[in-house]
Amino acid sequence: MLTLRINGTEHQLDLDPAMPLLWAIREHVGLTGTKYGCGMAQCGACTVFLNGAPVRSCSTPVSVAAGGEVVTIEGLVQGLGASALGKVGQAVRTAWLELDVVQCGFCQSGQILAATALLAENPDPTDAQIDAAMSGNLCRCATYTRIRAAIRRAADALV
Amino acid sequence: MTTTHDQIATIAPDTIENTGRRTFLEAGIAAGAGLLLGLRIGPAPAADTDDHAGTAPAAAAPFAPNAFVRIGTDDTVTVIVKHLEMGQGTFTGLPTLVAEELDAAWDQIRAEGAPADATRYNNLLWGSAQGTGGSTALANSFEQLRKAGAAARRMLVTAAAQRWQVPATEIQVKDGVVSHRAGHRAPFGELAEAAAKLTVPTEVRLKDPAQFKLIGKPGLHRTDGPSKTDGSALFTQDVHLPGLLTALVVHPPRFGARVKRIHDTEARAIPGVERIAGIPSGVAIIARDFWTARRAQDALRVDWDETDAMTEGTAEILARYRELAKSPGAIARQDGDVDAALAGAAQVIEAEYSVPFLAHAAMEPMNCVIEPTDQGIRVWNGEQFQTGDQAALAKVFELAPEQVEIRMLFAGGSFGRRANPASDYLIEAAHCYQALRARLPVKLQWTREDDMRAGWYRPLYLHRIRAGIDPKGRPVGWDQRIVGQSIIAGTAFEPMMIKNGVDQTSVEGAANLPYSIAHFRLDLHSPRLPVPVQWWRSVGSSHTAFAGECMIDELATAAGQDPVAYRLRLLKNHPRHLAVLKLAAEKAGWGQPLPKGRGRGVAVHESFGTTVAQVAEVTVRKGGQFRVDRVVIAVDCGLAVNPDVIHAQMEGGMGFGLSAALLGEIRIEHGAVIQSNFHDYQVLRIDRMPEVEVHIVPSAQPPTGVGEPATPVIAPAVANALFAVTGQRLRSLPLRLSP
Numbered sequence: 001m002l003t004l005r006i007n008g009t010e011h012q013l014d015l016d017p018a019m020p021l022l023w024a025i026r027e028h029v030g031l032t033g034t035k036y037g038c039g040m041a042q043c044g045a046c047t048v049f050l051n052g053a054p055v056r057s058c059s060t061p062v063s064v065a066a067g068g069e070v071v072t073i074e075g076l077v078q079g080l081g082a083s084a085l086g087k088v089g090q091a092v093r094t095a096w097l098e099l100d101v102v103q104c105g106f107c108q109s110g111q112i113l114a115a116t117a118l119l120a121e122n123p124d125p126t127d128a129q130i131d132a133a134m135s136g137n138l139c140r141c142a143t144y145t146r147i148r149a150a151i152r153r154a155a156d157a158l159v
Numbered sequence: 160m161t162t163t164h165d166q167i168a169t170i171a172p173d174t175i176e177n178t179g180r181r182t183f184l185e186a187g188i189a190a191g192a193g194l195l196l197g198l199r200i201g202p203a204p205a206a207d208t209d210d211h212a213g214t215a216p217a218a219a220a221p222f223a224p225n226a227f228v229r230i231g232t233d234d235t236v237t238v239i240v241k242h243l244e245m246g247q248g249t250f251t252g253l254p255t256l257v258a259e260e261l262d263a264a265w266d267q268i269r270a271e272g273a274p275a276d277a278t279r280y281n282n283l284l285w286g287s288a289q290g291t292g293g294s295t296a297l298a299n300s301f302e303q304l305r306k307a308g309a310a311a312r313r314m315l316v317t318a319a320a321q322r323w324q325v326p327a328t329e330i331q332v333k334d335g336v337v338s339h340r341a342g343h344r345a346p347f348g349e350l351a352e353a354a355a356k357l358t359v360p361t362e363v364r365l366k367d368p369a370q371f372k373l374i375g376k377p378g379l380h381r382t383d384g385p386s387k388t389d390g391s392a393l394f395t396q397d398v399h400l401p402g403l404l405t406a407l408v409v410h411p412p413r414f415g416a417r418v419k420r421i422h423d424t425e426a427r428a429i430p431g432v433e434r435i436a437g438i439p440s441g442v443a444i445i446a447r448d449f450w451t452a453r454r455a456q457d458a459l460r461v462d463w464d465e466t467d468a469m470t471e472g473t474a475e476i477l478a479r480y481r482e483l484a485k486s487p488g489a490i491a492r493q494d495g496d497v498d499a500a501l502a503g504a505a506q507v508i509e510a511e512y513s514v515p516f517l518a519h520a521a522m523e524p525m526n527c528v529i530e531p532t533d534q535g536i537r538v539w540n541g542e543q544f545q546t547g548d549q550a551a552l553a554k555v556f557e558l559a560p561e562q563v564e565i566r567m568l569f570a571g572g573s574f575g576r577r578a579n580p581a582s583d584y585l586i587e588a589a590h591c592y593q594a595l596r597a598r599l600p601v602k603l604q605w606t607r608e609d610d611m612r613a614g615w616y617r618p619l620y621l622h623r624i625r626a627g628i629d630p631k632g633r634p635v636g637w638d639q640r641i642v643g644q645s646i647i648a649g650t651a652f653e654p655m656m657i658k659n660g661v662d663q664t665s666v667e668g669a670a671n672l673p674y675s676i677a678h679f680r681l682d683l684h685s686p687r688l689p690v691p692v693q694w695w696r697s698v699g700s701s702h703t704a705f706a707g708e709c710m711i712d713e714l715a716t717a718a719g720q721d722p723v724a725y726r727l728r729l730l731k732n733h734p735r736h737l738a739v740l741k742l743a744a745e746k747a748g749w750g751q752p753l754p755k756g757r758g759r760g761v762a763v764h765e766s767f768g769t770t771v772a773q774v775a776e777v778t779v780r781k782g783g784q785f786r787v788d789r790v791v792i793a794v795d796c797g798l799a800v801n802p803d804v805i806h807a808q809m810e811g812g813m814g815f816g817l818s819a820a821l822l823g824e825i826r827i828e829h830g831a832v833i834q835s836n837f838h839d840y841q842v843l844r845i846d847r848m849p850e851v852e853v854h855i856v857p858s859a860q861p862p863t864g865v866g867e868p869a870t871p872v873i874a875p876a877v878a879n880a881l882f883a884v885t886g887q888r889l890r891s892l893p894l895r896l897s898p
Binding site (some may be wrong): 004014016019020023026027028030031032033034035036037038039040042043064071072074076077093095096098100101102103104105106107108109112124130131132134136137139140141142144145146147148 | 206244245246247248278380381383384385386387388389390391392394396397399448449450520521522523524569571572573574604607614627776803807810811812814815817818835836838842843844845846848850851
């Protein structure tokens with residue numbers, strides 16, 4: 001038995017400790033906004049926060065996350081409005097909606113979490129810093145120009 | 160500019176039926192229920208046709224109804240969208256058409272995927288088949304969905320007129336509210352029940368485009384934006400059903416190999432593994448969840464019978480294609496006498512172009528859920544080709560096609576992959592379900608490695624072009640030969656799309672080369688290989704634009720002329736090409752000096768009725784490293800229904816093409832694919848995405864698609880820009896400069 005704290009809720013789960021956190025979140029907790037894209041930390045679709053830092057949940061054993069604080073896209077958008085991270089997340093999501101960033105949408109949970117992590121650490125990133133921070137998150141629809149613009153917009157909104 | 164007011168506003172005679180009426184009356188009035196509107200679109204009865212000249216041929220036969228609009232008593236307007244939303248914007252573009260004629264407010268619009276039912280939801284450009292592809296979604300729905308909206312509006316107006324006892328002509332509809340100057344006012348929801356009891360009008364009048372309030376206007380946000388930014392959008396990967404099991408499949412490492420022996424003692428011992436069995440495409444592992452199946456996959460050992468396995472690799476295939484390119488193929492187009500023209504030319508330029516196999520590599524690896532129902536089966540899928548998949552699954556399960564119910568979910572990208580001509584992964588999911596031998600739902604989930612290695616690919620193609628110019632540099636002859644697998648051969652599309660031995664998808668974009676050249680020949684070899692291939696965003700144009708637009712650039716150089724000016728002179732009969740080329744060149748500052756190490760390249764290409772020009776600006780550094788800094792795009796896609804969606808498709812479609820131009824390559828060695836995941840099949844990341852500018856040519860012509868046409872233009876534009884800087888002609892993709 002291990003305890004996973006996800007978006008503020010505790011879950012007691014009987015899982016293989018080597019199971020990636022991704023599958024625990026998706027198939028055992030039932031939060032499916034976090035996606036499987038590559039299984040080897042190459043695409044970023046599985047990005048979640050673990051103890052305030054973005055991690056690739058496809059390559060993080062669930063045992064590593066046990067006892068820690070996990071935040072997924074659902075938690076970022078719905079439940080954390082008042083927290084510092086939640087505030088940044090809301091601004092990012094608002095910018096995403098205003099600029100109609102999404103296309104197929106599959107990678108966008110990970111993009112929004114990565115963008116939130118960037119702005120939480122660096123409230124006024126340059127384009128080069130945006131590119132560096134976001135280059136681990138693939139988007140096959142190539143929504144990249146709007147991702148850049150939305151991050152700048154969210155940064156402006158947070159000033 | 161020509162106005163096509165008539166084309167847009169002319170009303171075809173329709174029979175419109177209220178398909179919801181009977182159910183509605185029988186079921187009583189449920190909360191949220193209201194008007195469900197169906198349309199019969201098609202030829203009018205013979206007696207009617209004289210009044211409506213120019214419509215489809217007369218036929219009295221009834222046509223099955225289509226249902227597209229549902230208005231709830233809660234004021235929501237649900238538009239039933241018959242085309243897959245895979246990013247390209249169908250869930251926004253198609254509802255725009257309905258909302259416009261209905262005079263709905265954009266924020267009351269909801270989009271819902273249509274069920275599989277080709278009698279109502281066929282693609283009007285595909286005859287009787289239902290499916291999404293060829294950038295047809297908006298084009299084929301343009302009139303159909305506006306009529307659906309207009310009919311619903313008429314019924315709401317009639318219901319209001321009856322309630323208020325005023326003439327219908329005095330009633331106004333605006334932003335989802337019906338009103339009359341005497342002070343009457345009702346939002347749609349209040350009138351929905353009354354409207355549902357009315358006879359559906361047999362004719363509707365569509366708006367004059369000058370009256371459009373939503374079509375062509377900015378500010379309409381995507382209907383799928385909210386759910387795709389809060390984790391709630393439902394993709395196939397996210398489907399969960401009671402008792403659902405996960406299936407993974409071990410595929411043969413080499414194309415053509417078959418299962419000989421399965422060593423599964425260890426894998427079967429893993430708790431939660433329900434079944435391991437050979438299926439036609441490999442070995443199915445069915446387990447309680449993904450991770451359990453994955454562990455079983457690692458523990459499983461399979462001996463393969465490689466008697467019939469492919470032995471060739473990319474190098475051998477290319478060598479074979481080069482040999483083949485020496486002999487004539489099946490003629491796709493022939494004008495004049497090209498041999499004589501080349502013999503008499505002042506200069507003949509000969510070049511070979513090649514493009515590799517490519518994976519679609521959608522972010523969501525292929526997957527499909529099969530669920531047993533009392534009637535047959537239910538399929539949950541990012542469904543792109545309902546009619547083909549329904550037929551294929553019906554055959555596997557020995558059911559009638561209508562017993563195969565399909566829930567069309569969002570697709571996490573597709574780029575053509577989910578419309579597989581052989582329904583490959585859906586049939587594999589069906590085989591997994593059958594192998595389980597239990598009435599439990601099964602989700603087939605491909606790993607990224609399966610997605611890379613189990614097919615299906617954009618074929619490798621080789622082009623050989625010889626072109627001659629006269630003393631003034633004008634092209635006098637063009638002789639092009641294409642070698643590459645046919646996508647269509649062996650599929651149900653063969654009778655329609657292979658003509659005189661020529662697969663139209665292999666030559667599109669080359670057979671219709673727009674430049675004025677009196678003597679022209681294009682021929683084709685379609686060798687067969689065990690590598691499974693299919694359409695990849697922009698299909699034939701993904702290679703023909705590269706070869707054609709690089710070669711015309713080479714001719715401009717040989718003629719000592721500017722690449723834009725050279726093209727303009729040869730495009731006199733192609734006003735749309737001329738317009739986009741001029742616009743892109745002007746906006747890009749074509750001809751203005753750039754610092755050393757930087758240069759511009761241009762390309763223009765028409766695909767799927769849409770014409771796109773792109774100017775790429777590149778910086779080349781020492782050692783052959785280069786970066787695409789900026790891309791200026793001009794597009795003519797007819798009437799721009801959703802300008803922002805068009806911008807997004809131009810940006811993203813170009814980016815998808817740029818990924819292939821810079822990085823994309825599936826290599827085969829000894830019958831096996833080398834690449835396995837995103838570490839060795841690199842795709843474009845944000846740090847290599849250029850700045851992009853999009854300009855739409857104003858047009859009143861009927862709209863054409865935008866999902867694909869930006870993709871094929873960027874590779875030649877970048878190759879031509881690299882030539883402008885370095886003098887190197889790069890003739891194969893991905894583009895690699897010599898240091």
